Amino acid sequence: xxxxLNVSIPExxxxxxxxxxxxxxxxxxxxxxxxxxxxxxxxxxRASMNETRWNMSALRNLDLSEVSIVEKPETHYLxxxxxxxxxxxxxxxxxxxxxxxxxxxxxLHDASYGSILPVEDLYCGHYHNYSALxxxxxxxxxxxxxxxxxxxxxxxxxxxxxxxxxxxxYMEILTYAxxxxxxxxxxxxxxxxxxxxxxxxxxxxxxxxxPIKT
Numbered sequence: 728x729x730x731x732l733n734v735s736i737p738e739x740x741x742x743x744x745x746x747x748x749x750x751x752x753x754x755x756x757x758x759x760x761x762x763x764x765x766x767x768x769x770x771x772x773r774a775s776m777n778e779t780r781w782n783m784s785a786l787r788n789l790d791l792s793e794v795s796i797v798e799k800p801e802t803h804y805l806x807x808x809x810x811x812x813x814x815x816x817x818x819x820x821x822x823x824x825x826x827x828x829x830x831x832x833x834x835l836h837d838a839s840y841g842s843i844l845p846v847e848d849l850y851c852g853h854y855h856n857y858s859a860l861x862x863x864x865x866x867x868x869x870x871x872x873x874x875x876x877x878x879x880x881x882x883x884x885x886x887x888x889x890x891x892x893x894x895x896x897y898m899e900i901l902t903y904a905x906x907x908x909x910x911x912x913x914x915x916x917x918x919x920x921x922x923x924x925x926x927x928x929x930x931x932x933x934x935x936x937x938p939i940k941t
Contacts, residue, residue, distance in 0.1 A: 791932070794884045794903045796939070803876040807843065807859040823860050839863040841918030843874070846911045846937065849901070854894035858914070876916060880941050882909065885920075886933045893917070893933065900935070910940045 738754065808822045823840065841861050848856040861874065882904065886896040897915075904911065915937045925931060 789885065789932075791885045791887050794882060794900065797881050797883045797936075799876075799878050799881055799936075802878045803863055804870050804873040805843075805861040805863050805876055807861045807874045809859050810842075810857050819860060823862060826862065839918055841916055844915040844917065846913055846915060849897060849911065849915055849937075854897050861916075877913070877938060880939045881936045882911070882939055884935045886935065887929075888931065889928050890933070893935075896935070900937070911937045912940050913938045 808826050842857045843859045844857050920934050921932045
C-alpha cells in the first residue's frame with residue numbers, strides 16, 4: 728500500500744525502523760497533505776490553461792475597439808514588485824525573476840505577468856505612473872502579503888501595439904466611463920494575452936481590466 732501512495736524507499740525504511748500506529752498515521756497525514764497540494768496545483772494549472780485557451784479562441788473574433796463589462800467571480804492573489812522611477816525596465820524584470828524564485832516557481836512561464844496602475848493616477852492623466860509589476864502564480868504557497876485583485880464587476884478593454892499606445896486607449900476608456908456613468912476604484916490591471924503567438928510587437932495585445940463601483 729505504501730508504494731501505491733508514492734511513499735519513497737527512504738520513507739518506508741524510516742517507518743520500518745519505528746513501526747507503530749502513530750508513525751504510520753504521521754506518514755499518511757504527510758502524504759495526504761502532499762496529495763492535497765498536488766490536487767490544488769493541478770486545479771490552478773488547469774484554470775490557467777483554460778484561460779489561455781479562451782484567450783487564443785477569443786483572439787480570432789476579438790473586436791479590439793470594444794469596451795465590455797464583465798464579472799470576475801474569484802479573488803486573485805498577486806505577487807507584486809514595486810516600480811521605481813528611473814530604473815531601466817530590464818532591471819525591473821530582474822526583480823520579478825528574483826521574486827519568482829522566492830516563491831519556488833520553477834518555470835517562469837507558469838505565471839501570468841502584468842502591470843498595475845492606480846486609478847487615481849488614471850483619473851489625473853498620469854498614464855505612466857505604474858505602481859508595480861505583478862505575477863499571478865498558478866499555485867501560491869500562501870496568501871499573506873500578496874496583493875488582492877478583488878472579485879466583482881470590471882470594465883475590460885484591449886489595446887493593440889506597443890505600450891506607447893496605452894495612454895490613448897485609457898483616454899477612450901475614461902470617455903466611455905463618463906458617458907456611461909461608471910466609477911472606477913483601486914487599480915487598472917494590464918497583461919499581455921498573445922505574446923506566445925506573435926512575431927512583432929506591433930501585434931501585441933494588452934488586456935486592461937479596471938474594477939467598477941456598483
